[in-house]
Amino acid sequence: MKEEARVQYLFLDMNSYFASVEQQENPSLLGRPVAVVPILTEKTCAIAASYEAKAFGIKTGTMIYEAKKLCPDLIIVPARHDVYVEYHHAIMEELERHLPIETIHSVDEAVCRLIGDECRPERAIRLAQEIKAGISRNIGPAIKCSIGLSVNTYLAKLATELEKPDGLLVLHLNQLPERILHMRLSALPWIGRRIERRLQATGVRDVATLWSLSPGRLRRIWGSVMGQRFWYMLHGIQVPPIETKKHMVGHSHVLAPPLRLPERAHLVARRLITKAASRMRRMGYWSTETGVSVRFVGGNRWRKYAPTQSTQDSFTLLRALDRMWKEMQIIYGPQYIKQVSIVLSRLSNQPDLCPDLFSRLPTTEDRAHSRRISLSRALDGLNRRYGRDTVTFGIQPPVKANYIGAKIAFTRIPEREEFRE
Ligand SMILES: [Mg+2]
Structure with missing residues (x-):
């Protein structure tokens, strides 16, 4: 054959x-x-x-x-x-x-x-x-x-x-290319709106022209090696995918109108961070940075990252969130909020202790922290066993939002467990 x-x-x-x-x-x-x-x-x-x-x-x-x-x-x-x-x-x-x-x-x-x-x-x-x-x-x-x-x-x-x-x-x-000549550029996989605009800016308006370009030319148009990869894939050569390593856990939620009051949005943010923390514990990661970002109804955005001690503890993360939230409210006052996102980043698969922590005896605060981690894990166990929100951290958002947290993104499919966190 x-x-x-x-x-x-x-x-x-x-x-x-x-x-x-x-x-x-x-x-x-x-x-x-x-x-x-x-x-x-x-x-x-x-x-x-x-x-x-x-x-x-x-x-x-x-x-x-x-x-x-x-x-x-x-x-x-x-x-x-x-x-x-x-x-x-x-x-x-x-x-x-x-x-x-x-x-x-x-x-x-x-x-x-x-x-x-x-x-x-x-x-x-x-x-x-x-x-x-x-x-x-x-x-x-x-x-x-x-x-x-x-x-x-x-x-x-x-x-x-x-x-x-x-x-x-x-x-x-x-x-090829005959079979695809009728397609609009944006209908081709990997060609999003941004790349389509760049192609058009260099006079590439149809598949026939695109097909005739060299890998180097596509690399320059894309502004990265992705352009070259695209050329190979379009011409039938399999290019191995770039390995991505997990380096953050996050959740985002678009708020229904009743949740847009700042204090309710704050409760949603707290709910999101406890979900993310629970997921992070299940995956066996520790984070040293917490980020929160907010999109207001008027279109303004606010974003902040704060370092934390290396932790898996929901209480520590909630405290970091609350501090940042307070700062945001000082700057923006009581504005309606359209979307909140939180992210736990700088993940490692073991506690990332400062060198001096190894050389000194654990303090009361260290012991309290590790007790809170055990408590957080115990709560995960209860929620996994008896259903999500069996045990929660503080007040929950007043409106039942069934699909809060776990959502399907184009690149990430939630695991079944996430719907119970
Ligand atoms: Mg489909």
């Missing part, structure tokens, strides 16, 4: 993922235009749209008041990230029944590497059909996916973009 006919990677991309999960969970939504939103207000945007809603021009990022103008019958559903994570695990288990997973790219994307006989397109297509049938049978018929097959992960992903929804496509190297 000729080398260029072989495929090496299978890319699975779920279609309108959050919206199809909602349709699968609630049959009355089947066949209807659905938009999933982070909070129930007109001033938010869709984070997912069903294919029926997409037919009206609604997509991820469309503002809800605009979406309702496009489609007055649009059904708005608040996001349930815990449900999407459960489905994610079930889908990955189904995929694993057919092929070993090489990488999980996001909550709705995964890659499998093909070997031996699986690289024959006919065999790979059959595998893809079995995966689709398995997802439909075992996860639910409303859960649709596009599967792309190609010589590297990039082109396999690109193949999923070419046929949606419910696509199955082999993209061969010798079909």
Whole structure:
């Protein structure tokens, strides 16, 4: 068999993922235009749209008041990230029944590497059909996916973009660039708005021109080695991913209107930091820096980082947060707050003690600190066993916010445990 006919990677991309999960969970939504939103207000945007809603021009990022103008019958559903994570695990288990997973790219994307006989397109297509049938049978018929097959992960992903929804496509190297000439630059994976603007500024407005550029030219346009990597991936050469090491734990929350009063936002920030601390303890990390950032309703932002002693202790972290919060209130006064984010950074996998701590006897404060760490761990155990918020640190935000904290980002899928922290 000729080398260029072989495929090496299978890319699975779920279609309108959050919206199809909602349709699968609630049959009355089947066949209807659905938009999933982070909070129930007109001033938010869709984070997912069903294919029926997409037919009206609604997509991820469309503002809800605009979406309702496009489609007055649009059904708005608040996001349930815990449900999407459960489905994610079930889908990955189904995929694993057919092929070993090489990488999980996001909550709705995964890659499998093909070997031996699986690289024959006919065999790979059959595998893809079995995966689709398995997802439909075992996860639910409303859960649709596009599967792309190609010589590297990039082109396999690109193949999923070419046929949606419910696509199955082999993209061969010798079909390029013809097969993708019709695509807008921003429709290509890795080309975000910023890179698209840079490309346009240098006169690159279509895929044909992009295709003709050299790796060095793309590196200069990107302003980093990513441009060069992009060239190789687009031209069918697999470039190994850059290893990223975990160096922070954080949570962010967009506040529903009743939580925007500064004192309530403060309670949310405290809730977020105890969640992050609990997650950090579960992962076995210690932090020496705490950061908080706030976006006000008017658009102003405030951010501050403060060093702490090397700790896993929720009480120490809460104190650091409260100190920074007080500073913020002195500067900004009582303004409504739209979003709070907290981050625990400079993580290490053991307590990072100052050298002189080794040479001196533990003080009363050291002993109190280690007792608070044990207490924090004991509280984690209770919450894990009896459900989140069985035991909490102080007052909780007055409005029940189900999806506070654990949320699905494009690059990070919460673990199941996070929904109990
Ligand atoms: Mg998708």
